[in-house]
Amino acid sequence: MAEGMKMRAALQGDVAEVKVLMSHPMETGTRKDAKTDKLVPAHFINQVVATLNGKTVLEAQWGTAISKNPFLGFKVKGAKAGDKIAVNAVDNLGNKFDGEVAVA
Amino acid sequence: MDQLRRTFLKSAGVAGSVAVAIAAGLLKSGEALAAAWNTNAFGAKNISDAMSAAGFGGATESKDIDIKAPEIAENGSVVPVEVSCKIAGVTSMAIFVEKNPTPMIASFDFLAGAEPYVSTRIKMGQTSLVRVAVKAGGKTYMASKEVKVTIGGCGG
Numbered sequence: 001m002a003e004g005m006k007m008r009a010a011l012q013g014d015v016a017e018v019k020v021l022m023s024h025p026m027e028t029g030t031r032k033d034a035k036t037d038k039l040v041p042a043h044f045i046n047q048v049v050a051t052l053n054g055k056t057v058l059e060a061q062w063g064t065a066i067s068k069n070p071f072l073g074f075k076v077k078g079a080k081a082g083d084k085i086a087v088n089a090v091d092n093l094g095n096k097f098d099g100e101v102a103v104a
Numbered sequence: 105m106d107q108l109r110r111t112f113l114k115s116a117g118v119a120g121s122v123a124v125a126i127a128a129g130l131l132k133s134g135e136a137l138a139a140a141w142n143t144n145a146f147g148a149k150n151i152s153d154a155m156s157a158a159g160f161g162g163a164t165e166s167k168d169i170d171i172k173a174p175e176i177a178e179n180g181s182v183v184p185v186e187v188s189c190k191i192a193g194v195t196s197m198a199i200f201v202e203k204n205p206t207p208m209i210a211s212f213d214f215l216a217g218a219e220p221y222v223s224t225r226i227k228m229g230q231t232s233l234v235r236v237a238v239k240a241g242g243k244t245y246m247a248s249k250e251v252k253v254t255i256g257g258c259g260g
Contacts (some may be wrong), residue, residue: 018204019223025207028227030205034195035237038113041133046141047141047200050188050218052217053218055215055216056215057214057215057217058212058213058218059212059213059215060147060210060211060212060213061141061142061205061210061211062144062209062210063208063209063210064146064206064227065201065204065206065208065209065210065226065227065228066209066210066224066225066226066227067179067181067183067224067225067226068180068182070224070225071184071223071224071225072223072224073221073222073223073224074185074212074218074219074223075218075219075221075223076217076218076219077217077218078217079217083152
């Protein structure tokens with residue numbers, strides 16, 4: 001299944017521009033399997049939390065309409081080189097995904 | 105009557121209920137995840153219901169919300185959307201696609217340090233307005249941009 005995330009955090013001035021790529025099918029629950037003709041059950045990341053040095057900066061709720069292998073970009077002000085940015089995500093089946101990167 | 109309808113909508117959203125149950129379980133285990141998944145907003149079938157349920161009802165149009173999205177998206181299953189906002193004190197933002205079966209795409213809460221900016225990729229079933237709503241200083245604002253979709257990206 002999903003193997004976590006790829007992350008990058010680039011500093012521009014005092015703002016860290018963070019890019020996260022997650023590996024997830026993001027099934028809507030309305031798609032039919034071409035072979036079995038049965039609906040593929042919904043399976044999607046629905047909560048994402050980002051932290052800067054352990055302090056929450058962004059909380060997101062997602063529906064099924066975020067594309068497969070989700071991309072998320074966000075910006076954190078007041079970040080310094082070496083700061084830790086972490087992202088935790090949970091899908092509707094309770095699977096957890098974590099990523100962490102140092103601001104560079 | 106309306107109450108009945110609500111109850112029905114809730115029971116209809118099986119996936120949503122599962123999600124909420126899981127979210128609730130997570131909250132108990134002391135995770136940093138704050139609010140439970142908004143089943144009503146994500147399950148709403150039209151944009152005004154979705155916006156109200158997400159707390160963005162009655163938003164006023166604003167030119168200070170900048171939505172970057174392609175004019176024409178060849179593949180509706182991957183439409184890049186980048187939103188930034190010049191309004192001061194933005195605490196949350198939500199993305200909607202008017203003509204998707206369930207228009208609510210995502211919501212983002214910005215805590216201390218986060219800029220009012222989000223970039224992601226979304227699914228669009230057909231040509232539609234992409235609407236972004238933000239909350240700042242207790243008020244709600246919104247902006248829209250049309251994206252023409254050649255091949256839809258919902259179901260398949």
